[in-house]
Amino acid sequence: AQSVTQPDIHITVSEGASLELRCNYSYGATPYLFWYVQSPGQGLQLLLKYFSGDTLVQGIKGFEAEFKRSQSSFNLRKPSVHWSDAAEYFCAVGATDSWGKLQFGAGTQVVVTP
Amino acid sequence: NAGVMQNPRHLVRRRGQEARLRCSPMKGHSHVYWYRQLPEEGLKFMVYLQKENIIDESGMPKERFSAEFPKEGPSILRIQQVVRGDSAAYFCASSPNGNRQETQYFGPGTRLLVL
16 A cells, blocks of 8 residues: 655754754655645645656745656755745655555644744 | 645534535646544545545544545535544545646645644
């Protein structure tokens, strides 16, 4: 069965420091991978997605992610975080058994300190 | 182009009452997905609908929950005889064609509180 794991429940980072959020997946075929961000009380916004081609994907708000098939990972990075990046981040994979259904990780809460 | 709209944003119900959650997809989108987010958890898929059709309801509880997406009007998620465990945020997403590569655009969610 496919699964998505975000090992870090909570990360605290200083403003201006770099950020990396981990995502591991278990999947039988070529995965369709997504990163979403959720601000408090809001819906989810897509940061970036990967389904083929260049394994380094650029997204909005200065985020990027790298697909590593050998490690079954799709980690999200940002070189320098801003206070507005404080939010919850979800990794998701497109399901094999249903067009369009997304399976989400449990999320990583990011806190940005001054 | 308005985004995905959900109403109400907050809903309070007493145990045993019915909850009706509405979702209007983005203009031009005919595929709707419902997800539930329990406190401190990620989103869990519930149901995937196309106009007048349920495509995948594998994530729906077997009892009390139903969903529809009529030819005209919003998609409705209906929860009958609510219990405290139904308290959660319910998110709707839409996409144009249901293709796995497509972005799903999420609404702001309905936060249901069952007293």
